[in-house]
Amino acid sequence: MVKNIDAKTALKWLIEGNNDYIEAKINHHGDISKEKRLHLHHHGQNPFALIITCSDSRVIPENIFMKGIGDIFVIRLAGNVVGDFALGSIEYGVEHLGIRLVMVLGHTSCGAIHASLEGSHDSYIGEITKEIKKAIFDTNDPIKATKLNIYNSVEKIKNSPLIKKDLENITIVSALYHTHSGKVEII
Numbered sequence: 327m328v329k330n331i332d333a334k335t336a337l338k339w340l341i342e343g344n345n346d347y348i349e350a351k352i353n354h355h356g357d358i359s360k361e362k363r364l365h366l367h368h369h370g371q372n373p374f375a376l377i378i379t380c381s382d383s384r385v386i387p388e389n390i391f392m393k394g395i396g397d398i399f400v401i402r403l404a405g406n407v408v409g410d411f412a413l414g415s416i417e418y419g420v421e422h423l424g425i426r427l428v429m430v431l432g433h434t435s436c437g438a439i440h441a442s443l444e445g446s447h448d449s450y451i452g453e454i455t456k457e458i459k460k461a462i463f464d465t466n467d468p469i470k471a472t473k474l475n476i477y478n479s480v481e482k483i484k485n486s487p488l489i490k491k492d493l494e495n496i497t498i499v500s501a502l503y504h505t506h507s508g509k510v511e512i513i
């Protein structure tokens with residue numbers, strides 16, 4: 327993998343992998359070989375894309391895009407919310423690893439979205455639903471709410487001062503994963 331893959335190529339690689347995943351005609355072709363593992367151990371990581379997505383066990387970026395070890399830098403939090411720790415990870419991926427494509431990947435049937443639509447919560451779960459509620463306003467429609475929540479995460483990333491000053495070199499993409507069809511829709 328060459329250094330600093332441009333955003334257009336990175337997105338193309340993701341979409342190609344997702345098309346193979348949807349069809350499920352071929353086995354997972356992400357490289358998880360011992361050779362790749364050892365190579366990356368000795369030479370360090372050089373992922374070509376950064377993905378922020380949900381912790382939901384059905385939403386596995388490495389599978390959805392058929393990618394292997396060292397290909398994508400992934401941040402997973404319930405509801406793909408973006409707070410300070412997530413932003414720190416994103417800044418690291420962009421500034422230190424030179425990633426040019428950042429994708430916020432929400433998904434259908436998201437428990438965090440449904441919980442936010444249903445009401446308020448105590449405990450730390452409430453921290454997540456509070457953040458989502460701010461993004462979805464008075465929306466009742468789960469898909470609309472999911473999209474608004476994705477856009478909110480994108481805005482938060484764009485507002486990181488470190489990323490803001492480098493925005494011309496970074497592409498931030500909003501995407502929705504359909505848990506039924508397996509398709510990633512760019513929204």
Ligand SMILES: [Zn+2]
Nearest residue numbers: 380382436437
């Ligand atoms: Zn979810």
